[in-house]
Amino acid sequence: MEKNIAVIWGDCSSPEIVKQTIRVLDKVAEKYGHTFHYTDAAMGGEAIDKYGDPLPQHELDKCLAADSVLLGAVGGPKWEGLPGEQRPEKGLLRLRAGMGLYSNNRPAKIWPQLAPASPLKPEIVAQGIDFIIVRELIGGVYFGNHETHTLASGEKQAIDSMPYAEHEIERIGRIGFETARKRRKKLCCVDKANVLDTSRLWRSVMHRLQAEYPDVEYSEMFVDNCAMQIVKNPAQFDVIVTENMFGDILSDEASMITGSIGMIPSSSLGDGTRGLYEPIHGSAPDIAGKDIVNPTACILSAAMMLRYSFGMAEEADAIETAVNKVLDKGLRTADNMSEGCTCLGCTAMGDAILAEI
Amino acid sequence: MEKNIAVIWGDCSSPEIVKQTIRVLDKVAEKYGHTFHYTDAAMGGEAIDKYGDPLPQHELDKCLAADSVLLGAVGGPKWEGLPGEQRPEKGLLRLRAGMGLYSNNRPAKIWPQLAPASPLKPEIVAQGIDFIIVRELIGGVYFGNHETHTLASGEKQAIDSMPYAEHEIERIGRIGFETARKRRKKLCCVDKANVLDTSRLWRSVMHRLQAEYPDVEYSEMFVDNCAMQIVKNPAQFDVIVTENMFGDILSDEASMITGSIGMIPSSSLGDGTRGLYEPIHGSAPDIAGKDIVNPTACILSAAMMLRYSFGMAEEADAIETAVNKVLDKGLRTADNMSEGCTCLGCTAMGDAILAEI
Ligand SMILES: CC(C)[C@H](C(=O)O)[C@@H](O)C(=O)O
Ligand SMILES: CC(C)[C@H](C(=O)O)[C@@H](O)C(=O)O
Numbered sequence: 001m002e003k004n005i006a007v008i009w010g011d012c013s014s015p016e017i018v019k020q021t022i023r024v025l026d027k028v029a030e031k032y033g034h035t036f037h038y039t040d041a042a043m044g045g046e047a048i049d050k051y052g053d054p055l056p057q058h059e060l061d062k063c064l065a066a067d068s069v070l071l072g073a074v075g076g077p078k079w080e081g082l083p084g085e086q087r088p089e090k091g092l093l094r095l096r097a098g099m100g101l102y103s104n105n106r107p108a109k110i111w112p113q114l115a116p117a118s119p120l121k122p123e124i125v126a127q128g129i130d131f132i133i134v135r136e137l138i139g140g141v142y143f144g145n146h147e148t149h150t151l152a153s154g155e156k157q158a159i160d161s162m163p164y165a166e167h168e169i170e171r172i173g174r175i176g177f178e179t180a181r182k183r184r185k186k187l188c189c190v191d192k193a194n195v196l197d198t199s200r201l202w203r204s205v206m207h208r209l210q211a212e213y214p215d216v217e218y219s220e221m222f223v224d225n226c227a228m229q230i231v232k233n234p235a236q237f238d239v240i241v242t243e244n245m246f247g248d249i250l251s252d253e254a255s256m257i258t259g260s261i262g263m264i265p266s267s268s269l270g271d272g273t274r275g276l277y278e279p280i281h282g283s284a285p286d287i288a289g290k291d292i293v294n295p296t297a298c299i300l301s302a303a304m305m306l307r308y309s310f311g312m313a314e315e316a317d318a319i320e321t322a323v324n325k326v327l328d329k330g331l332r333t334a335d336n337m338s339e340g341c342t343c344l345g346c347t348a349m350g351d352a353i354l355a356e357i
Numbered sequence: 358m359e360k361n362i363a364v365i366w367g368d369c370s371s372p373e374i375v376k377q378t379i380r381v382l383d384k385v386a387e388k389y390g391h392t393f394h395y396t397d398a399a400m401g402g403e404a405i406d407k408y409g410d411p412l413p414q415h416e417l418d419k420c421l422a423a424d425s426v427l428l429g430a431v432g433g434p435k436w437e438g439l440p441g442e443q444r445p446e447k448g449l450l451r452l453r454a455g456m457g458l459y460s461n462n463r464p465a466k467i468w469p470q471l472a473p474a475s476p477l478k479p480e481i482v483a484q485g486i487d488f489i490i491v492r493e494l495i496g497g498v499y500f501g502n503h504e505t506h507t508l509a510s511g512e513k514q515a516i517d518s519m520p521y522a523e524h525e526i527e528r529i530g531r532i533g534f535e536t537a538r539k540r541r542k543k544l545c546c547v548d549k550a551n552v553l554d555t556s557r558l559w560r561s562v563m564h565r566l567q568a569e570y571p572d573v574e575y576s577e578m579f580v581d582n583c584a585m586q587i588v589k590n591p592a593q594f595d596v597i598v599t600e601n602m603f604g605d606i607l608s609d610e611a612s613m614i615t616g617s618i619g620m621i622p623s624s625s626l627g628d629g630t631r632g633l634y635e636p637i638h639g640s641a642p643d644i645a646g647k648d649i650v651n652p653t654a655c656i657l658s659a660a661m662m663l664r665y666s667f668g669m670a671e672e673a674d675a676i677e678t679a680v681n682k683v684l685d686k687g688l689r690t691a692d693n694m695s696e697g698c699t700c701l702g703c704t705a706m707g708d709a710i711l712a713e714i
Contacts, residue, residue: 089551119588124476141519146554157522158554162498165514192602194446197503197515227610228618231476231588245549249606253584261585 002035003310006066011045011079011088012283013293013346014072020295020350021070021302027357028306028315039066043095044074044088045283054091060098063276068309069099071278072298076285097138100270102168103175104137104247105304106280107264108234108254113327116338117259120231131237133254134179135247136172137268139164140198142244164198164243169205171271176241177213186217186238190226190246202243223250230254255280262294262335265301267308275309277301291345294333296323299353322356359392360667363423368402368436368445369640370650370703371429377652377707378427378659384714385663385672396423400452401431401445411448417455420633425666426456428635429655433642454495457627459525460532461494461604462661463637464621465591465611470684473695474616477588484592490611491536491596492604493529494625496521497555499601521555521600526562528628533598534570543574543595547583547603559600580607587611612637619651619692622658624665632666634658648702651690653680656710679713 007022009015022038029036041062043055051059054074063069075088084090095101110118110129118125144161151157173189180187189206191199203220210218221229223246229236230253242250255261261281269275279297287293299319307316330341331352337343344352364379366372379395386393398419400412408416411431420426432445441447452458467475467486475482501518508514530546537544546563548556560577567575578586580603586593587610599607612618618638626632636654644650656676664673687698688709694700701709 084551084557087551093552119478119481120476121478142552144516148554148558151522155523156558157520158558159501159518159520160553160555161516161518163514163516165508166512192605194441194444195450195499196517197505198517200441201505201513201515224605224609227584227606228613231610231613246606248549248581249584249603252581253588253610256585256588 001310001312002037003067004037004039004065005305006041006063006069007038008041008043008069008071008074009046010072010074010283012076012285013288014074014283016291016293016346017279017295017298018070018072020346021298023350024299024319024353024357025302027354028318031318031357032312032315034312041069043071043091045076045079047091048079048082048086048088052086054086054088055094055098060095063095063099066274068274068305069276070302070305071276073279073281073283075283093142095276096268097143099274099276100138101268101276102136102138103172103269104135105179105267105269106133106135106251106255108133108251108258110258111260111263111327114258114260114263114336117336118257119259120234120257124234127233127235129234129258131234131254132179132183132239133247133251134172134176134239134241135251136168136242136244139168140244162196162198162245164201166201166205169202170209173206173209173241176239177209177216180216180239181213184238185215186219188219188221188237188240190221190223190240190242190250192223193220194222198243226250227253230257251280260336261297262333263296263300265297265304267301267304269308273309275305277305291347292334293346294335295346295350296333296353299323318357319353322353325356326352358667358669359394360424361394361396361422362662363398363420363426364395365398365400365426365428365431366403367429367431367640369433369642370645371431371640373648373650373703374636374652374655375427375429377703378655380707381656381676381710381714382659384711385675388675388714389669389672391669398426400428400448402433402436404448405436405439405443405445409443411443411445412451412455417452420452420456423631425631425662426633427659427662428633430636430638430640432640450499452633453625454500456631456633457495458625458633459493459495460529460626461492462536462624462626463490463492463608463612465490465608465615467615468617468620468684471615471617471620471693474693475614476616477614481591484590486591486615488591488594488611489536489540489596490604490608491529491533491598492608493525493599493601496525497601519553519555519602521558523558523562526559527566530563530566530598533596534566534573537573537596538570541595542572543576545576545578545594545597547578547580547597547599547607549580550577551579555600583607584610587614608637617693618654619690620653620657622654622661624658624661626665630666632662634662648704649691650703651692652703652707653690653710656680675714676710679710682713683709
């Protein structure tokens with residue numbers, strides 16, 4: 001197969017992980033007889049530096065023209081003082097919206113080899129941590145109206161609004177049920193229905209969908225309770241579906257309990273097969289240029305791209321198996337080091353994974 | 358001293374813990390020569406059953422007439438099907454607003470005797486968990502406009518709005534700084550300033566206050582990152598100040614890492630000394646009537662009331678020291694049991710704490 005991949009190299013240490021990922025993709029292409037064409041697209045800090053805009057239309061167009069988009073991570077201290085509209089994150093939000101990527105899929109899965117790195121007690125880890133947070137990505141308070149005005153009293157007031165329409169809930173709710181159906185068939189909808197109208201609308205739509213998925217065990221949980229349960233008993237979860245902001249908070253918490261955020265990929269999809277694939281970690285400015293950043297999450301994001309956007313399951317398996325073998329051999333990057341393991345730099349970790357494909 | 362305390366007995370297993378708490382208060386009164394007058398006030402499920410309203414004005418008035426309010430916990434399956442306005446939680450929200458309680462103080466502190474119950478690894482617990490979340494309690498999305506309407510397309514849309522005015526931020530920000538000043542002098546403001554206008558207004562107000570508290574080390578953190586850091590490295594925190602919804606989520610997560618939510622009290626205060634004191638746990642419907650619920654968080658909430666509303670520091674110390682001694686003796690309720698300890702029921706735990714005062 002021939003595929004066009006838009007590549008957003010990202011900021012700070014991000015180009016280092018993207019570089020290793022492209023080497024891995026090329027190896028897969030060679031081995032399985034595919035051709036991947038890469039088009040560089042600028043977003044985030046790089047785009048601000050080049051164009052004074054975190055996502056100019058011509059760069060978004062490159063992403064829309066591709067079969068899928070690979071992203072490292074954007075942002076860094078250099079751009080932190082800028083006003084809201086010109087910050088790197090704004091480019092990411094506009095990319096998600098511009099590509100219509102309403103479904104963000106964040107797996108929280110423990111690699112047995114890295115289990116000791118989890119901040120949770122071994123007894124809890126032993127019960128298994130393997131769930132997915134399906135986060136709505138282009139609605140809610142992220143994309144509602146934001147305004148700051150001066151009240152009659154002379155003081156300022158800011159208002160952020162959190163809108164959700166039924167169709168926005170239905171399409172992500174469906175992804176939740178479909179995802180659960182392919183796994184252990186348990187879906188938990190997380191919200192704050194005791195306070196929010198949007199949550200109550202979520203529930204009513206979810207109840208309608210529930211009738212279509214009688215094989216999926218459906219439950220509901222308040223977001224505050226969920227923040228507790230992820231720490232107390234993560235084994236109870238299979239698939240969590242939730243709105244944008246709650247998904248942001250809970251998926252970060254969930255990634256932390258795996259103990260290895262340098263290993264967690266993510267996919268963002270819309271209605272078609274074109275997606276955006278990125279590690280969940282940030283651009284790690286403090287270690288940029290040192291060739292020590294862990295490229296694995298980005299490489300695993302590419303595996304997700306092969307699986308979900310290109311239908312290349314075998315190829316995706318090949319990458320994931322390679323990562324597993326590398327871990328079995330005791331090879332680690334600095335962020336995951338433990339006694340008796342060998343510490344590799346970013347390029348050397350790329351080499352090690354390549355060697356197993 | 359003579360003090361009037363409004364007592365909200367609460368629902369399900371709540372009256373059992375309130376009963377033990379009043380016994381403890383009476384013992385303190387006897388020992389230190391105070392008189393506490395109690396007035397029952399109905400809120401939550403009890404008020405719904407009696408008056409068809411989770412907080413009728415006459416019950417709120419009793420709370421406003423008192424020197425302080427002691428609350429167990431409200432809610433339960435019986436009232437879950439009711440529409441939003443008639444649910445027990447609505448009574449709680451109206452009580453907070455009606456009493457002007459903008460500052461909710463939630464300590465996350467590990468009792469050394471209960472450290473093994475934390476879901477976190479011993480290495481992390483050993484670094485110490487002792488921080489306070491100062492949560493804004495009567496603003497933000499909890500009290501903004503909530504609406505659900507039908508769009509031209511025929512589908513429904515819900516919108517929740519999250520407003521904050523400068524004076525609302527300033528008064529809670531000040532509590533944050535003052536609280537930090539009395540402790541280890543570190544304040545972290547948690548928000549989502551890369552997305553929300555309200556968060557950016559929070560930051561601008563906090564920066565202004567910062568100038569008045571040069572002795573406090575001030576920092577800022579995004580809420581998603583904070584959800585990770587609480588699990589990864591809780592020892593870094595002293596005082597966290599944050600808006601209502603983030604505070605709800607983070608304080609529940611923080612309470613869970615202590616491993617003993619049956620031990621965590623909370624205070625809610627406004628401008629005067631009248632406050633609302635309640636355990637952070639719920640009404641535990643599943644164990645109601647069995648005399649096995651842990652009364653300690655409610656008893657410790659009463660201690661906070663003595664300290665913060667009545668200026669009775671010695672009396673508060675007496676209760677906290679008693680709890681500590683009871684734990685030292687290996688006495689536990691079922692929720693905190695571990696090997697070698699003695700399991701007590703609710704009344705017996707009340708007896709044990711009383712005996713140490
Ligand atoms: C950078 C930020 C706007 C973004 C978000 O909140 O969505 C990030 O935290 C994420 O989760 O991808
Ligand atoms: C019951 C609910 C409305 C309440 C809240 O969200 O404030 C509770 O979770 C709490 O934290 O006291």
